[in-house]
Amino acid sequence: MKSPLLSLPGAVPAEGVDEGVAAHYGDLFREQRALADGTGFVDLSHRGVVAVSGEDRLSWLHLLLTQHVSDLPIGEATEALILSAHGHIEHALYLVDDGATVWAHVEPGTQDALIAYLESMKFFYRVEVADRTDEFAVVYLPAGSIAEVPEGVVVRETAYGRDLFLPRADLESYAAKAGPPVGILAHEALRVEQHRPRLGFETDHRTIPHELGWIGTAVHLQKGCYRGQETVARVQNLGKPPRRLVFLHLDGSEVHLPVVGTELRLADEGPDGRKIGFVTTSVRHHELGPVALALVKRNVPVDARLVAGDTAAAQEAVVEP
Numbered sequence: 001m002k003s004p005l006l007s008l009p010g011a012v013p014a015e016g017v018d019e020g021v022a023a024h025y026g027d028l029f030r031e032q033r034a035l036a037d038g039t040g041f042v043d044l045s046h047r048g049v050v051a052v053s054g055e056d057r058l059s060w061l062h063l064l065l066t067q068h069v070s071d072l073p074i075g076e077a078t079e080a081l082i083l084s085a086h087g088h089i090e091h092a093l094y095l096v097d098d099g100a101t102v103w104a105h106v107e108p109g110t111q112d113a114l115i116a117y118l119e120s121m122k123f124f125y126r127v128e129v130a131d132r133t134d135e136f137a138v139v140y141l142p143a144g145s146i147a148e149v150p151e152g153v154v155v156r157e158t159a160y161g162r163d164l165f166l167p168r169a170d171l172e173s174y175a176a177k178a179g180p181p182v183g184i185l186a187h188e189a190l191r192v193e194q195h196r197p198r199l200g201f202e203t204d205h206r207t208i209p210h211e212l213g214w215i216g217t218a219v220h221l222q223k224g225c226y227r228g229q230e231t232v233a234r235v236q237n238l239g240k241p242p243r244r245l246v247f248l249h250l251d252g253s254e255v256h257l258p259v260v261g262t263e264l265r266l267a268d269e270g271p272d273g274r275k276i277g278f279v280t281t282s283v284r285h286h287e288l289g290p291v292a293l294a295l296v297k298r299n300v301p302v303d304a305r306l307v308a309g310d311t312a313a314a315q316e317a318v319v320e321p
Contacts, residue, residue, distance in 0.1 A: 001133070004172050005043045005181060014184050017108055017200060020046035024183035031186040032286040038144025040182040044163075045137035045171060048111030050093075052118070053101040054127035061102060064121055065093070066209065066232070068220040074099045077156040077163075079218045081209060082117065087231025089207050091117075092199040092218065094163065096156040103154050103165050105138045107199045137171045139164040139178070140187065147178045160194065189283040192293055195247055195318045201260070202245060202280045202293055208232070210241035211295065213319045243277070243295045244319035250282070250290040251312040257282040257290055258308040264294055267305035267312065276300050279308050293318075 003021045006013055010026030013019065021043045024031055034040040052061060062070035067080035074097055082091040091114050093104040106114055111131055118129045141147050142161040149155055149164060156163040166174055175181060191198065197212040208231060209219045219232060235241055250258070264277035277296030285291050292308065298321050300306075306313040 001046060003043050003045045003137075005045075005175055008175070008181055011181075012183070018046060018184045020108070022181065022183045023185050025181050028183070028185055028189075028284070029286040031180075031182040032189050034180055035142045035182055035186055035190055036286070038142050038146075040142065040180045041145075041147060041175070041178045042140040042142075042182045042184065042187045043137075043171070043175070044105070044140050044184070044187075045168065046108045047133075047138045048106040048108060048114070049132040049136045049138065049165060050104045050106060050111050050114060050118075051101050051130045051132045052104070052127055053130070054125070056125040057102050057127050058097065060122075060125040060127050062223070064118070064226060066219040066226060066228075067095075068223040069095070069097075069102075072097050072102075075155075075157075077158045081214065081218050082114070083209075083226070083228025083231070085227055087208050087228040087235075088205065089199065089203050089209060089214075094156060096154060096163075098154050103132075103156070105156075105163060105165070110199070135168055136165045137168045139166050139171070139174065141178075142190075145179075150174065160190075160196075185283070188281065189285050192247070192281055192283050192291055193285055193288065195245070195293070197245060197293070198281070202295065207243075207295075208235065208241055210235050211243045211319060212245050240298055240321070241319070242298055244298050244317070244321055245280075246277075246294050246296050247316040247318055248279070248292040248294050248306070248308065248313040249288070249316070250292055250308065252289045254290070254311045257284065258292065258311050262309045262311075264296060264313070265307050266300070267307045271307075271310075276306075282308075 011022040014023035065080035154165040262279040263275045265273040282292035
């Protein structure tokens with residue numbers, strides 16, 4: 001779905017998963033600074049929007065999600081995962097309940113598979129699941145923003161900012177008064193700085209929640225049974241995850257950023273050393289310079305010097321070994 005805001009001056013379309021919205025509007029670092037200062041907005045209208053209504057919505061979702069949502073207060077934001085039977089991450093949902101409906105935004109293009117799974121699990125519960133992507137656009141306002149939120153718009157407020165479920169028909173008129181537009185690349189740069197994983201970027205077909213630090217924020221360890229819980233409990237109580245998320249400071253003298261999937265090796269072992277991980281997201285940050293998120297094997301020493309392809313990298317632990 002192509003955003004009408006791509007017609008704004010300076011808009012450069014994003015590619016890949018984020019196709020359909022602007023990568024930037026002509027000045028990446030200025031846009032990052034605007035978000036960091038609490039100004040501007042980010043068009044996330046390419047993300048999927050799923051709504052679950054009905055009087056059983058919270059108790060039913062509680063059975064399916066990794067998060068404790070049976071008593072979710074109205075207006076309180078949370079996030080949750082859906083796991084496979086083996087505990088691997090399949091979906092990430094960013095939720096809020098407005099008193100009648102649970103609203104969730106999800107990664108672009110994942111809503112169809114998510115809805116198909118939810119529909120298969122309805123049984124006798126009094127719930128309705130709907131794809132509202134054609135009707136509602138997600139707009140992000142950074143923490144500290146004083147931009148007006150239109151009356152009646154569902155808001156998901158977190159420490160990082162506010163997600164608005166804005167009627168798609170109002171997107172252009174809201175953009176005209178919400179402050180300077182900011183592209184998805186600036187949003188991604190701050191996400192990496194904040195060490196926040198993203199489905200499809202920091203995850204692959206075998207990722208479990210412990211590897212990314214999603215325990216606590218998206219996984220509740222004291223709730224009842226859900227698909228994949230056995231793996232979560234076993235790793236939590238008896239072991240450690242095989243990989244861990246790290247934050248990388250990259251050599252700023254390199255012209256090109258290491259692309260997603262770039263292999264990581266120990267610097268001391270040279271270019272022919274064993275692979276110990278890979279880059280998941282790399283960005284240029286307005287203050288930190290080139291940085292990245294990566295997954296490495298759990299037993300990699302936290303003070304080890306790394307190389308991402310040909311680029312030297314110093315790591316900071318996000319998930320402790």
